[in-house]
Amino acid sequence: MTERFTETLKEANATAWSDAVDHRFVTQLFAGTIADEVMAAYLIQDHRFLDSFLTLQGAAMASADTFEARLRFGRFAGMVAGEENTYFLRAFEALGVSEFQRENTPDKEPTKGFQAIMREAAATRSYAAALSVLTVAEWLYYEWAAGTSRALPESFVHAEWVTLHDNPDFNDFVAFLRSELDRVGPPHADVCHDFFSRAVALELEFFNVAYDQ
Numbered sequence: 001m002t003e004r005f006t007e008t009l010k011e012a013n014a015t016a017w018s019d020a021v022d023h024r025f026v027t028q029l030f031a032g033t034i035a036d037e038v039m040a041a042y043l044i045q046d047h048r049f050l051d052s053f054l055t056l057q058g059a060a061m062a063s064a065d066t067f068e069a070r071l072r073f074g075r076f077a078g079m080v081a082g083e084e085n086t087y088f089l090r091a092f093e094a095l096g097v098s099e100f101q102r103e104n105t106p107d108k109e110p111t112k113g114f115q116a117i118m119r120e121a122a123a124t125r126s127y128a129a130a131l132s133v134l135t136v137a138e139w140l141y142y143e144w145a146a147g148t149s150r151a152l153p154e155s156f157v158h159a160e161w162v163t164l165h166d167n168p169d170f171n172d173f174v175a176f177l178r179s180e181l182d183r184v185g186p187p188h189a190d191v192c193h194d195f196f197s198r199a200v201a202l203e204l205e206f207f208n209v210a211y212d213q
């Protein structure tokens with residue numbers, strides 16, 4: 001049997017992929033030992049990630065070739081714009097992050113990098129390109145969140161960041177993204193490899209810079 005296209009993409013980026021999945025951010029998140037300043041710095045940047053992520057989902061919805069896919073993107077975008085966004089607002093409150101602080105914190109490099117690659121992928125109007133970036137973002141998060149049987153941390157700020165990326169709907173969305181990229185990616189393999197590997201590198205950097213204070 002030939003290997004799945006998405007497996008080939010992941011294997012081509014195996015080192016950066018596992019460095020991100022096994023990052024100390026993840027270990028400390030599960031242990032509940034992550035410093036509040038690190039979690040706050042990460043979430044401030046990630047709330048901006050969410051904005052560009054929704055933009056790219058809109059582009060994927062527009063460029064998808066089936067009604068079924070558009071329905072799936074629509075449902076997921078509703079969850080992100082709803083309960084996931086609400087998690088951020090509750091977490092900022094619990095961590096004592098004010099709106100002033102959020103507005104006056106500059107974008108870090110990986111945040112800018114994600115905004116740029118998502119804009120770039122959207123501008124190609126290629127479903128395969130959009131899927132390559134979306135698949136990295138969701139599949140890599142699925143792997144660190146669902147890949148182990150670790151107990152959930154106590155604080156909702158930590159625990160819900162895990163369960164947002166390990167629940168039946170999220171896991172189904174990851175499976176959907178992979179099967180879509182397996183289906184439409186191979187004729188555009190070079191473009192997919194390019195977007196996929198740049199997105200994996202950004203994921204690793206995104207975790208790294210949460211520790212730069």
Ligand SMILES: Cc1ncc(CO)c(N)n1
Pocket residue numbers: 046049137138141203206
């Ligand atoms: C940086 C980053 N990658 C992936 C996800 C999952 O959506 C996220 N929230 N943030």
